[in-house]
Amino acid sequence: MSDAFEALAVGLSVAIVFSIPFAFFAFLRYLRYKETITLAERGLLRPERLRNGRDTLKWGIVITAVGTAFTCGLWPLGFIGNGPDFPLGFGPWMVVGLLPMFFGLALIVIHKVNKSEAAAYDDNGDDIDPIPPHKG
């Protein structure tokens, strides 16, 4: 019976910790909703965000930095307790840092690929007007 209570306690604790950021995101979403409704009452629409790929780069850098910090902070665990059993003290707990680090790196690579593709497209079709003006 105590195992059941332990499982419930762990689940509840994790849910409470998880619910804090999600409550914040939900609040931000609610504010955006109120903004949209207030603008709509005045006959206005919220301006579309300019999506030029800068968000990908920004979040890539942020997530890579957080992942690197986790990696640096967790690596010393490999030199205490049973950590030295793993090569270079690089145990499975490093996934907590490596996962966001490589996710962030992937975002940066995606930004670079998209940017180079856009540049190549601009170089090729800069002077070509896809819909030539009518002559005559």
Add this chain to the structure above:
Amino acid sequence: MRDLVEGLAVLTAVALVFSPVIGYVLFSRYLARKEQAALREFGLTKEGELR
């Protein structure tokens, strides 16, 4: 009986862990629906158009 109680407890714990994510998604979808309805009501978007 004890296994049953423990199994139910684990299932409840898993549901509790995922509940903030599911709650956020449902709340976000609800607000998006209300937003679309309001925009349609004010004549700012066409029927079925996604913004």
